[in-house]
Amino acid sequence: MSTSALVGETYRRRLIVFYIPLFLFVFAMLFPFFWMLITSIKTDAELYNRRISPFLVRDPTLEHWRMLFQDTLFLQWTWNTLWVATVSTGISLFAGVLGGYALARLTFRGSTVFSVWIFITYLVPPALLFIPLTGVMSFFGLVDSRVSLMFAYPTFLVPFCIWLLIGYFQTIPKELEECARIDGATRVQAMVKIVLPLAVPGILSAGIFAFTLSWNEFLYALVFLSSPENKTVPVGVTGELILGDVFFWGPLMAGALFGSVPVAIVYSFFVEHYVSGMTGAVKG
Amino acid sequence: MAETTAKTAATTRESASRTAEKSRTSWITTQLENERVLGYVLLTPAFLLIIVFIAYPFALGTWMALTDKVVGQPGNFIGLANFAKLLDSDIFRTAAWNTVFFTVVATAIKAALGMWLAVLLNRKFSLSRVTRAAVLLPFIVPTVLSTLVWLWMLDGTFSVFNWILRWLWDMEISVFGLVIKEDFGYIRGPNWLGEPSWAMGSIIMANVWRGLPFFAISFLAALQTVPSELYDAADIDGASGWRKFWHVTLPMIKPVAIVVVVFSFVVTFADFQLVYVLTRGGPHNSTHLLATLAYQLSMHAGNLGEGAAAALFMVPLLFVVIVLQLTYLRRIGVD
Numbered sequence: 001m002s003t004s005a006l007v008g009e010t011y012r013r014r015l016i017v018f019y020i021p022l023f024l025f026v027f028a029m030l031f032p033f034f035w036m037l038i039t040s041i042k043t044d045a046e047l048y049n050r051r052i053s054p055f056l057v058r059d060p061t062l063e064h065w066r067m068l069f070q071d072t073l074f075l076q077w078t079w080n081t082l083w084v085a086t087v088s089t090g091i092s093l094f095a096g097v098l099g100g101y102a103l104a105r106l107t108f109r110g111s112t113v114f115s116v117w118i119f120i121t122y123l124v125p126p127a128l129l130f131i132p133l134t135g136v137m138s139f140f141g142l143v144d145s146r147v148s149l150m151f152a153y154p155t156f157l158v159p160f161c162i163w164l165l166i167g168y169f170q171t172i173p174k175e176l177e178e179c180a181r182i183d184g185a186t187r188v189q190a191m192v193k194i195v196l197p198l199a200v201p202g203i204l205s206a207g208i209f210a211f212t213l214s215w216n217e218f219l220y221a222l223v224f225l226s227s228p229e230n231k232t233v234p235v236g237v238t239g240e241l242i243l244g245d246v247f248f249w250g251p252l253m254a255g256a257l258f259g260s261v262p263v264a265i266v267y268s269f270f271v272e273h274y275v276s277g278m279t280g281a282v283k284g
Numbered sequence: 285m286a287e288t289t290a291k292t293a294a295t296t297r298e299s300a301s302r303t304a305e306k307s308r309t310s311w312i313t314t315q316l317e318n319e320r321v322l323g324y325v326l327l328t329p330a331f332l333l334i335i336v337f338i339a340y341p342f343a344l345g346t347w348m349a350l351t352d353k354v355v356g357q358p359g360n361f362i363g364l365a366n367f368a369k370l371l372d373s374d375i376f377r378t379a380a381w382n383t384v385f386f387t388v389v390a391t392a393i394k395a396a397l398g399m400w401l402a403v404l405l406n407r408k409f410s411l412s413r414v415t416r417a418a419v420l421l422p423f424i425v426p427t428v429l430s431t432l433v434w435l436w437m438l439d440g441t442f443s444v445f446n447w448i449l450r451w452l453w454d455m456e457i458s459v460f461g462l463v464i465k466e467d468f469g470y471i472r473g474p475n476w477l478g479e480p481s482w483a484m485g486s487i488i489m490a491n492v493w494r495g496l497p498f499f500a501i502s503f504l505a506a507l508q509t510v511p512s513e514l515y516d517a518a519d520i521d522g523a524s525g526w527r528k529f530w531h532v533t534l535p536m537i538k539p540v541a542i543v544v545v546v547f548s549f550v551v552t553f554a555d556f557q558l559v560y561v562l563t564r565g566g567p568h569n570s571t572h573l574l575a576t577l578a579y580q581l582s583m584h585a586g587n588l589g590e591g592a593a594a595a596l597f598m599v600p601l602l603f604v605v606i607v608l609q610l611t612y613l614r615r616i617g618v619d
Contacts, residue, residue, distance in 0.1 A: 022404045022415070029419050029497065032433040035444065039436060047442070054444050099330035108323035118330075120606055121338050125554030127575035128599070129338065131582045131592045132345035136337065155337045158330050188316050216426040218557045219575075223583060234428040238561060249436055256432045260425035267424045271417050274424070278498065279505040
């Protein structure tokens with residue numbers, strides 16, 4: 001709000017309309033993470049005793065963490081997820097940068113139609129495609145294979161990247177490219193040497209966002225993968241740490257915590273890029 | 285401009301003459317100078333991916349929905365029997381209603397709270413950057429993993445919310461010296477996930493928690509584009525804070541707000557993970573959404589045809605949203 005609105009605002013009023021609501025929002029947003037953490041370091045005896053306060057940790061233990069890393073394939077799942085997320089982000093950026101450039105900069109027959117189709121595919125949810133895609137993957141011999149995800153994730157990442165990058169390429173002045181072409185550069189050279197370096201912030205935003213989307217994906221990974229050693233973190237933690245009706249809450253919460261840490265780290269380094277990717281994704 | 289064209293033409297001619305004497309690589313270079321050729325070449329990777337992994341599966345899914353295909357066997361064409369069977373089943377009708385209810389209610393709450401949070405975050409205060417980053421956390425961590433925490437916090441026996449309720453109950457709050465509590469015995473608190481309406485409420489709560497940051501941060505980005513002169517002018521006219529929000533802020537950020545709401549609508553509509561983790565559609569199939577029902581029919585029961593048909597019921601609504609978005613985007617494009 002403008003500064004003049006704050007002039008004369010009493011501290012008491014500011015407390016009621018601003019600090020208290022903001023505190024409650026932040027508290028509500030962060031409380032589940034706090035809960036993850038303290039659940040993962042309590043002993044089973046404390047976890048399953050309803051008479052004592054669940055907010056205190058009387059006897060902190062790293063037993064659940066040890067169990068997560070030693071008795072489950074958690075590290076393997078992390079590796080799988082990292083690998084799948086990196087490759088699918090790479091594929092998507094490659095197809096997205098080229099496609100985004102073509103649709104933003106070149107005029108050719110069918111470009112408008114293609115933009116509309118990109119937009120439509122952008123809105124197609126995985127829930128609509130997972131059943132037939134299972135058939136397509138087995139046709140390619142990719143049953144229970146991490147490679148299947150590397151091709152499945154670009155289905156929602158490529159439209160996203162193209163959409164985001166069209167917007168970004170349009171902010172780069174066309175004159176720069178024209179100058180390069182006057183100096184004798186070919187179209188491809190102008191694109192690779194002039195436009196792409198300028199588009200790095202946009203490409204980075206698309207990449208960060210695509211990476212976190214792939215890290216978090218669940219449905220395709222759940223349907224396509226069956227052996228424990230091929231699973232990604234979200235599927236491994238929910239699938240292998242819940243046996244029938246038995247929930248191992250300590251290791252489960254440790255898994256939730258450590259499955260969130262890598263994306264949280266990537267995010268903390270690139271908050272600004274992540275935010276511009278997110279807001280750019282809806283602005284188009 | 286004419287000079288540019290002349291020079292471009294000169295460049296093209298130059299490279300064309302080079303082609304004549306040089307190898308195939310320069311023939312490719314010349315071809316790529318053609319805007320049309322280059323456009324098609326650059327779009328090829330995206331095009332192939334979309335055809336093989338989106339368009340073809342979509343067609344295949346539509347075909348499967350018209351067959352009685354089960355896992356491991358080729359299906360026979362049965363027309364619209366799957367759709368008829370679904371429309372006739374209570375579980376499907378509940379799932380379809382749940383999907384609409386869940387999407388509308390959750391999106392409305394997220395939009396309202398998100399706007400409030402965005403307005404709060406738009407003020408100047410110390411630690412504002414850290415606060416913004418922290419508020420986004422629920423949105424960036426894997427949904428299933430954060431939903432597991434909700435599953436634990438809403439546990440039938442060990443729910444922390446119910447622990448707090450019991451604790452408040454035991455405090456014996458008194459008003460004017462009268463203890464308002466009578467001994468009703470041991471208070472249990474709601475059965476969050478075990479009772480249909482509480483379960484739907486819990487699912488909405490978890491969805492709001494996860495989706496709220498997206499709204500708040502998108503709205504915040506839009507708020508920051510509103511010129512402060514408008515507020516100064518409103519101040520001169522003596523407008524109150526609420527009126528300024530209603531008559532200045534809201535109209536200014538409407539274009540972004542609409543796109544955000546529609547986008548979230550599509551994502552919420554097709555949600556799978558929340559229900560899968562929290563209730564698996566239970567109790568008694570009362571909380572299924574179209575996505576989880578399609579999963580249960582196809583992957584658990586093995587009826588791929590029926591599952592594909594259930595998933596296809598998402599198309600009409602998606603179609604409406606896409607048409608709305610496209611016409612809306614076109615309109616702002618024209619302006």
